[in-house]
Amino acid sequence: MKKTESGPGNMKGFIDDLKNELVRAREDKNRTTLLLVELDKEKNANKSSREFNLERVYKRISEILRNNDSLYRIAENRFAAILPVTYEAGGEAAALRLKKLIPERISECLNMPCSLSVGVLSVDPNETTDHKNLLASLEKDLFRDQECRELDYALIKKESEKEQTRHVVILGDKLPELDAVASILSLKDCEVHCISTLERGLNALRGHKKGxxxxxxxxxxxxxxxxxxxxxxxRELHDIYIICLQKNSSMGHVIEPPSGLVDEILPADIGIDQIVRSVSAAFRVMDLKKEISKIPILLDIINFVGCTSHQLNQPLQVIIGKIEILLLNEMGDEDTCSMLKEIRKQALRAADINQKISRLVKHNISTNSKI
Incomplete structure (x- = not known):
């Protein structure tokens, strides 16, 4: 990490270095990527404490970025970074690392929540863009990231609240024991319906993921x-766990219902605690079944990626081979030769990435086959 001043008024240093970097990028024909990091303002924190925390954030960001990157604190809670010779994908990867690692490290050090947003802008060396326009575009991307994060948080919160509500229907007369079961389950984030008719009971379960x-x-x-x-x-009730409370017959044993129709049979006099435990266990069983059902899909995806990687390898090798022939036959035109070398470089890079994917897929498939 290149050493830069970290004061709040360091915008001038950032702009000066940005201008120099853009000139250098045009000469070398390399892309440059800019990051704009904004830390959520801390509530109920005094100025000295906030300043100390921001210095910690500056230090953590500098540890995550590369040695040739430059970091600047340009405002009270904003940081800017210049990433030389970096494509947009590299900038997005750096932004993801920051959004993942900074909150973790700051939370560990200061024992307080921390979140940040990151704007990413990749600058084409052939574009003659004024630095003010670049900063405006960078800030626009930062706002976009903030909006996406707020939307993601709202969706996650909504899904979380939806998942927390677990629906239970007690079908039959409201006996004192079952009334007590309903009261206990209500305290365990369950929405309990005590219903005497079948159709009303089924309607209470329809429209929910599980019950x-x-x-x-x-x-x-x-x-x-x-x-x-x-x-x-x-079909709307495919993910329903059925617990049957059954009285003992005159012969002293429980009459078994047809196989596969009921998930669990309990004696009617088994007790309130056991019924509550069985209902709680039922939701855990359904969650486990849901996770297990994803395994074949994931294996199919891995297999598809492996097949695609194998198919991609052949055209890549043909491209690389043809470029090698063109380079051998190319005599005078330096620009053409330079372009061919760049194409070969990128093709070799793509082939290397493809090989990594292939090795990863083979490793996963072999591991799963052993299981």
């Missing part, structure tokens, strides 16, 4: 199989 149906013991044994079949045949 638990507790069939009370007063539901007649004769009507239960039809109830279970109706639930299992309803």
């Amino acid at each position: 638990v149906l507790v069939v009370a013991p007063d539901i007649s044994v004769e009507s239960r199989p039809e109830t279970y079949k109706k639930i299992r045949s309803d």
Whole structure:
């Protein structure tokens, strides 16, 4: 990391170095990428504490960036960085590292939450853009990142709240024991419906990703199989866990329902605590099934990536071979020769990336096959 002043009024130093870097980039025909980092302002923090924390952030950012990058503190809670010889993808990668690592490191050091937004701008060496326009574009990208982050946070919060609500329907008469179960589950982020009719019970479960149906013991044994079949045949209720509370028969044993229709059978007198535990376990089982169902999809994706990587390798080798022939036959035109060398360089880079993908895919497939 190149040493720069870190004072709040260091905008002039940043602009001067930016102008010099743009001149150098045009001469060498290299792209330059700029970063604009804004730290969320801390509430309830005095000035000296905030200043100390910002110095910590400056130090952490400088540790993450490369040795030839330059970092400037241009405002109270803003930092700018110049990344020489860097394409936009490299700048985006650096921004992702900052957004991931800075909050983690600052939270560990200061025991306080920290978040930041990063604007990224890649400058084409052939463009003659005024530095003011560059800064305006960079700030615009920063605002875009802030808007996206706020939107992501809102969506995550909404999904989190939605996931936290777990729906339970107790089908049957409201017995004292089941009333107590409903009260306990309500304290465990569950929305409990005590409903006596089947259709109303099913309607309460429709439209939710998952739910638990507790069939009370007063539901007649004769009507239960039809109830279970109706639930299992309803596409909107495919992810419903059914717990059957069943009275002992006169023979002293529980009558088993048809296989596959009920997830769990409990004696009606098993107790409130066990029913509550079974409902809680039901949601964990459904979560586990959901995660397990993703494994075949992920394996298919890995297999597809492997096949694509294999197919891409052949045309890349042809391109590299043809360029080598052209370079051998090229005699006088330096510009053409220079362009061919650049194409060869990028083709070799693409081939190297493709080989890394291929090795990664082969490793994952071999590991999974052992499992």
